[in-house]
Amino acid sequence: MHLEMASAVSPPEEAEAVGCIQCQKGSKLVLFVTGHCHWMCDYCPLSENRREVDVMFANERPCNTVEEVIEEAKAMNATGTGITGGDPLMAKERSLEAIVKLKQEFGENHHIHLYTSIPFATEFAEEFAEAGLDEIRFHLLKLDLQRYRETIASCVAAGLCVGVELPAEPDEEERFYDLLEELRDSGIDFLNLNELEITTGNQAEMELRGFNLSSEMTAGAEGSAELASALKERVECALLGIEDPHDGSLREPYGYHLKFCTASFKDAGQLRARFRRRAGHTLRPHEQLTDDDTILFGSLYTSSSLVENDRREILDATGISADWLYHDPQMNRIEMPVELAEELAEVVNAPVAVIEVHPTHERLEVSLVWLNNHRP
Secondary structure, rough: OOOOOOOOOOOOOOOOHHHHHHHOOOOOEEEEEEEEEEOOOOOOOOOOOOOOOOOOOOOOOOEEOOOHHHHHHHHOOEEEEEHHHHHHHHHHHHHHHHHHHHHHHHOOOEEEEEEEEOOOHHHHHHHHHHHHOEEEEOOHHOOOOOOHHHHHHHHHOOOOEEEEEEEOOOHHHHHHHHHHHHHHHHHOEEEEEEEOOOOOOOOHHHHOOOOOOOOOOOOOOOOOHHHHHHHHHHHHHHHOOOOOOOOOOOOOOOOEEEEEEEEHHHHHHHHHHHHHHHHHHHHOOOOEEEOOOOOEEEEOOEEEEEHHHHHHHHHHHHHOHHOOEEEEOOOOOOOHHHHHHHHHHHOOOOOOEEEEEEOOOOOOOEEEEEEEOOOO
16 A cells, blocks of 8 residues: 655745644654543544553554654654653643653753643643653643633643644534634643544544544545635634635734645645655665655565575675675565665576565565565
């Protein structure tokens, strides 16, 4: 499977959240700290293997400890971390531990943001700030700001950058326009609107609400992008002091930045950028990065009893540096440059293939092309 091509990353918008800027560049580690959550929102996109399961992932890598999370952050040379779930407040101590250890390992400039839908006790804000959290994003359940006001105020007082992040539900248009006004005096720095996605995890619930895909090329729900764009235009017109084209009204600036992120960019743009970054820091000498941001290499399949002999024969016959050959004992193969594999396929009595993998910790195999008829 190949990911769709994504457009180049646009320059950051003025007043855009640091967490968003780093995500767009693909330089931010995604720390899924737990699958537990209070609310079971019908639009939740989580897959069954993560939903309501107390598991931890750093990017695509399952982790049991924060030390493993740090290993994955190093593998991609992360400039920051986004902590998500589930809800990280359902694993509060684990989240705090991760923040502290990531800051200790990478320094104060390692930017950390956290998502939550819980209007938590006000004293928690200081705990997170002291641990090193830089930015917090609130998901307002049922778009109800009132229940979060005290918690948001405590986070602002603790010195955190505070925002609200929501999916743009096309059947809640009137409520979203009201929310724009309510957020004026809330103290937030930004409002992020994401295109509502229809996934395997929420498809049944989205069908019950009457939502359809906007096109075959995206997971976005029909009408979501249009609503988010109109809301963004209202905030921008107010900032510029010009009339809102939708109702002709002049409004005072809202005092916060509004960003809209499409489903296709989140899935293809941000993910591809992160894959590309990780590949750039983990690519082995014999591997090459494709235009699809996957890794390509050749392989000769062997056995544990023959691997050293096969490896020595390749080195002696080709004069290639030993660094350009890699033994994968789990797959029983000797990996090498594609060009060398193509040459060997014609002369050896062993299976030879070209393999394509994702540049993730588990190196998910996405294609295999046999170069000769000696298949295992």
